[in-house]
Amino acid sequence: MIDNLKLRWRQYLAASLASYGSLCTGMSMGWTSPVLPQLRGPNSPLLKEPTLQEESWIGSLLVLGGLFGPLITVPLSKYIGRRWLIIGSNIPLLLGWLLAGVASNLETLYAARLFWGCATGMQFATIPIYIGEIAEDKIRGSLSALFLLFINVGFLLAYAIGPFTSYWGLTAAGGILSLFYVPFTWFIPESPFFLVLKGRSEEASEVLQKLRGTSKEAVLPELEGLQAMVAREFKEEPCIKDLWATKGNVKALGICVFLAMLLQLSGIDVLLFYMEELLVKVGSTMSASMGTIIMGVVQVVTSCVTPLVVDRLGRKLLMWTTSLGLTIFLTLIGVYALLDSYYKIDVTSVTFIPLLCLIIYMILFTLGVGPVPWILVAEMFPPKTKCLASGICSFMCWLAGFIWTRFFRDVAASYGIYTAFWILAVCCGIGFVFSATLLPETKGKTFDEIQDMLNKRESRQEVKPVDV
Structure with missing residues (x-):
């Protein structure tokens, strides 16, 4: 029992410290909700009030900046490791807060949003992989859910601080919180997988002992498993062709790209970036600032529940039930807005x-x-293709997010806010059908078991390339 507590405590701490940066990027993502109304007021840092199109660019450029994150992390991941990439993501994050703090024109704000997006894209492409590599199979889902929890805490902070302070107060708060990112992440260990990949097996053993809270002899089987995996998977340098070298890889890439794009096409960034504005448009009588705070609290509380259920209920059940629910409630919002407006x-x-x-x-x-x-x-994904696949999924996620956040307000202005919500509902409906029929269950399975499942009856030694 004591060993289990040590195991969970050490791994949860490492995952939490690595995820702290997502709190800071969550603040930068939620920053637009309280700030856009302030940019139209007398205390705006801008010399003139931004137009609807300019506000759409302020919101969407963060998502566009997210496209650059994978382009940075994928080439560097095999050379400098996950830890330094996580630490390095704070550079564009701090630059964004600095530029936002001194901004007096739209161009500077645009640059700040791009830097924030770059940091966010780097974290989305790196932190989930890092957590997956330090976690044991039984708690991998719970640890991975911490990433979203910290993002939601960041949104809540932006929603709670923004309405009660000035533009500069909220921006300064975000910058100060980001300053803690480097000292916090300095204490996280490097991924044991990366250390084995670089031939630093003794260091990998020490890291595993710390993470598992146990002896060198106890982690030896896990270390030997990592060494065998590296010897098997990395006989040659990874390349883009590895992504379609097996049926399992092709299937995994299709599933993950679709779900990453669904994440954005469900409208989450639109709702989070323009929360105050949307609450007014759909006719809510509650004050917009209070509504956003309630939404932020709901996000954080639910994020605390997610680690407890994701390894119990499984990925497939959670995906099809929640996407079905999103379809229903987005449709209801659209109907309400149609009747009202x-x-x-x-x-x-x-x-x-x-x-x-x-x-x-x-x-x-x-x-x-x-x-x-x-x-x-x-x-x-097998270790050889994981970084590249993560970069592609992250890139497609941000691409879908940029398109939708950029044009959502145009659709709402031209065809009604109800039409925009119904488009989101259709996307979630497609996600429901996909999750219920094509998504395999990975709960509690080892990486090798997942590969065997994706490749069906093919053994790992006998997997044949797919004809392309």
């Missing part, structure tokens, strides 16, 4: 519906559609 029907007796639906949306997203794609990215 288009048909001008008196809905004062049910004004609680938009906020209630958005709260349930956040609960469902945080339980399934949000964390599961990144857990699967860390689980479904």
Whole structure:
């Protein structure tokens, strides 16, 4: 019992310290919700009020910046390791807060958002892999869910601080919190897998002993397993062709790319970036700032539950049930907005519906559609292709997010906010069908067992390349 407590405590601490940066990027992502109304007010740092198009660029450029993250992490990951990439992601993060703090024109704000996006993209492409490599199979899902928990804490901080302080107060708070990122991440160990890959097996053994809270002899079987995996998988340098070298790799890439894009096409960034504005548009009578704080609290509380259920209920069940729920409640919001804004029907007796639906949306997203794609990215690929595959999934996720955050407000302005919500509902409906029919279950399986499942009856020694 004591050994189990040590194991869990040490691994949860390492995963939490690595995920702290996502709290800072969560603040930068939620920053737009309280800040955009301030940019239109008398205390704006800008010399003139931004237009609707310019505000859309402020929101969407962070997601565009996320495209650069994988382009940085994938080439460097095999040379400097996960730990230094996690530490290094704080450089564009701090630059973003600095630029936002001194901004007096849109160009500087645009640059700040791009830097924040780059940091976020680096973290999304690196931290889930790092956590997957330091965790034991039984708690891998729980540890991976911490990444989303810290992001949601960051959103809550932005929502809670923003309405009660100035533009500069919120920006300074984000910058100060980001300053702690380097000292916190300095104490995380390097991934044992990376150390074995670089021939530093003695260091890998020491790291495993610390993470598992046990002796050198006790971690020897795990170390030997890593050494055998590296010897088997890395006979040659990884290359892009490895992604379709087996049927399992092709299947894993298709699943993870689709789910990573679904994460964005469910509308999460739109809702989080423009939360205050959307609560006003869909007709909620509660003040926008109070509504966003409630939403942030719901996210954080649900994120605390996610690690407890993701390894109990499994990835597949969480994905299809939550995507089905998102479909239903996004449709309801669209119907409410149609009746209120288009048909001008008196809905004062049910004004609680938009906020209630958005709260349930956040609960469902945080339980399934949000964390599961990144857990699967860390689980479904063999070590040789994991970094490259993670970079591709992250890139596609941010590409989908940029397109949708950039044009969501245009769709809402041209065709009604209800149409925009129905488009989100259709995307989630497609995700439900996909998850219920094509998504395999990886709960509790080792990496080798997952590969055997993806490749069906093919053994690892007899896997044949796919004709392309």
